[in-house]
Amino acid sequence: MKRNVLRRAGRGLAGLILVLIFFAPFYWMVLTSLKTLGQTLKMPPDFWVSDPQWRNFSEVMRRIPFFSMLKNSIIVTIGILVCQCLTVIPAAYAFARFQFRGSSFLFGLTLTTMMIPAQMIFLPLFLMFSKMQMINTYASLILPSASSAFAIFMMRQTFKQVPDEIVEAARLDHAGEFKIMCRVMLPIARPTVVTLALITFIATWNDYFWPLVLTTKDTVRTLPVGITALHLDEGGIDYNVLMAGNVLLVIPVMIAFFFAQKQIIKAFTYIGDK
Amino acid sequence: METNYALNGRVRTSAAVSKKSGAGKAGAKLLPYTMVAPSIAVFCVFILYPIGYMIYLSFFHWNLIGPKTFIGLENYLDLLHDADFWQVMGNSFLYMFLMVSFSLMIPLLLAFTLKQDTRLNKFLQGVLFTPYIVSLVSISYVWMWMMDSDYGLINYLLHLFGMSPVGWLSDPSVALPSLIFVSVWKGIGYNTIIFISSMETIPQYLYEAANLDHAKKHTVFFRITLPMISPTIFFLTLMNIISAFKVFETVNLMTQGGPMNSTNTLVYDIYQYGFQFYKIGYASAMGVVLMGIIGICTVLYFRALSRRIHYR
Structure with missing residues (x-):
């Protein structure tokens, strides 16, 4: 009996420590974003602020072109989502439903590209875009992610699970391939589409690497790169303003995570598990 | 269903065969290609063209402005004799080794303890997962702030326990482990959840049988859980190796490769040579080396996959 109580207490304590390790940094981020510069340099630090400094947020907007970068983030994210819908769905459909010459070669090629990180090829890609005078355009930020091998793979799996009878029935009704794809297959695959869209949204919204490498001007830069300007801007680091910028960057993803936590976690589990 | 996705690509299934009724029409034949x-x-x-271009450029000397001069393998020979490059390679491999070890071991244990489907466990899984969906920019900055040697939260907590402050990002022997810590922290939730979903597929009767034999908890872990999820372990090993070698954001934002080059890793070095020193050929040669490393790991993964792993 006593051992049981001790064990439960131990589990609770371990759980609490876990929560602290994983939530404390976010709490610290929000707390710092509401402090004055003087308070951030106080030792011992305050663990609560009685007089939140909302003006740190307007300071963020004064130091960087926040709204134009927000607009850029939204344009690039939507652009990539739209492009991926147009390229991924037909490709996945073809790989799932047709056996054509070279199909296994092309599918193998698609899978191979999954193993090649952006960080490996950014330099030649930058040179390629600069030769084409496409640096500092939305196209240079969208096109490299205009299709996704991972999404093709996932959609293909989903399409393959659709029973052949359903497709055959549609064929007997003289439905064309396009109609079958849009009217029969897509509605069945809707959960996968939503899942993939969530993953793409989070990845694109958070991405710092591509926009850093492929842009040189603020005009097309997205928020993550914009936030870093708060750090590099002036001599010392005003951590309260920097954290305010971080809070603004994190909010959309956190809102999505709050409402669709189950779905997002399931979405990412898909990757490892199928 | 339980094989990894990368494997599925090699397994031919016949379900996809679709016989067109009015075969022979050129349009129908072209359809899948379009x-x-x-x-x-x-x-x-x-992706593919840049790889080719990178290999091509690695045989040239080029500073972006002047003409390209062909120099054969000289960039690679220079790499071999470049002490800084070997330090960068050492950093990268140390980073990879430690990050992969911790990113697998900690989540394995967490998954084993959190796998029961209770409300508390679901909540804890959500908590662990949060950092994974947050931008590396925010994560780098918040840890940089907490690891600040003068005003950081961590050193204050150390001080409370009577310990002397640590230069988390300014001490050359501590900075790389600090960055590794941040990456592991970010990835723990993801790895844990993949392990849990893999553990959920283990047939319950195996655990029941172990229970009947009064098997100890660690025996169950090593004799049942671990072997049954070995495909997932291999898969996550490969994924973590690749993600370790592509580390850039934390290095660029938190340490800029310093102090004393102790956190300079391959991608950051390529970035510096390409965008700051304009030694395009040299940077490309490093890119080819990186590609070789990732390629070798991927090939080893598939060979191991086809041989040793427990199949269901």
Whole structure:
């Protein structure tokens, strides 16, 4: 009996420590974003602020072109989502439903590209875009992610699970391939589409690497790169303003995570598990 | 269903065969090609062509402005004799080794303890997962702030326990482990959840049988859980190796490769040589080395996969 109580207490304590390790940094981020510069340099630090400094947020907007970068983030994210819908769905459909010459070669090629990180090829890609005078355009930020091998793979799996009878029935009704794809297959695959869209949204919204490498001007830069300007801007680091910028960057993803936590976690589990 | 996705690509299934009724029409034959063409074009132009271009450039001397001069293997020979490059390689491999070890071991244990489907466990899984969906920019900055040697939260907590402050990001022997810590922290939730979902597929009767034999908890872990999820372990090993070698954001934002080059890793070095020193050929040669490393790991993964792993 006593051992049981001790064990439960131990589990609770371990759980609490876990929560602290994983939530404390976010709490610290929000707390710092509401402090004055003087308070951030106080030792011992305050663990609560009685007089939140909302003006740190307007300071963020004064130091960087926040709204134009927000607009850029939204344009690039939507652009990539739209492009991926147009390229991924037909490709996945073809790989799932047709056996054509070279199909296994092309599918193998698609899978191979999954193993090649952006960080490996950014330099030649930058040179390629600069030769084409496409640096500092939305196209240079969208096109490299205009299709996704991972999404093709996932959609293909989903399409393959659709029973052949359903497709055959549609064929007997003289439905064309396009109609079958849009009217029969897509509605069945809707959960996968939503899942993939969530993953793409989070990845694109958070991405710092591509926009850093492929842009040189603020005009097309997205928020993550914009936030870093708060750090590099002036001599010392005003951590309260920097954290305010971080809070603004994190909010959309956190809102999505709050409402669709189950779905997002399931979405990412898909990757490892199928 | 339980094989990894990368494997599925090699397994031919016949379900996809579709016989067109009115076969022979050229339009119908071309249809699948037109459907895959946009995606294949994107991969060719933005992934495969750059790889070829990178290999090509690695044989040249080029500073972006002047003409390209062909110098054969000189860039590679220079790399061999470049002490800084070997330090960078050492950093990268140390980073990879430690990050992969911790990113697998900690989540394995967490998954084993959190796998029961209770409300508390679900909540804890959500908590662990949060950092994974947050931008590396925010994560780098918040840890940089907490690891600040003068005003950081961590040193204050150390001080409370009577310990002397640590230069988390300014001490050359501590900075790399600090960055590794941040990456592991970010990835723990993801790895844990993949392990849990893999553990959920283990047939319950195996655990029941172990229970009947009064098997100890660690025996169950090593004799049942671990072997049954070995495909997932291999898969996550490969994924973590690749993600370790592509580390850039934390290095760029938190330490800029310093102090004393102690956190300079391959991608950051390529970035510096390409965008700051304009030694394009040299940077490309490093890119080819990185590609070789990732390629070797991937090939080893598939060979191991086809041999040793427990199949269901």
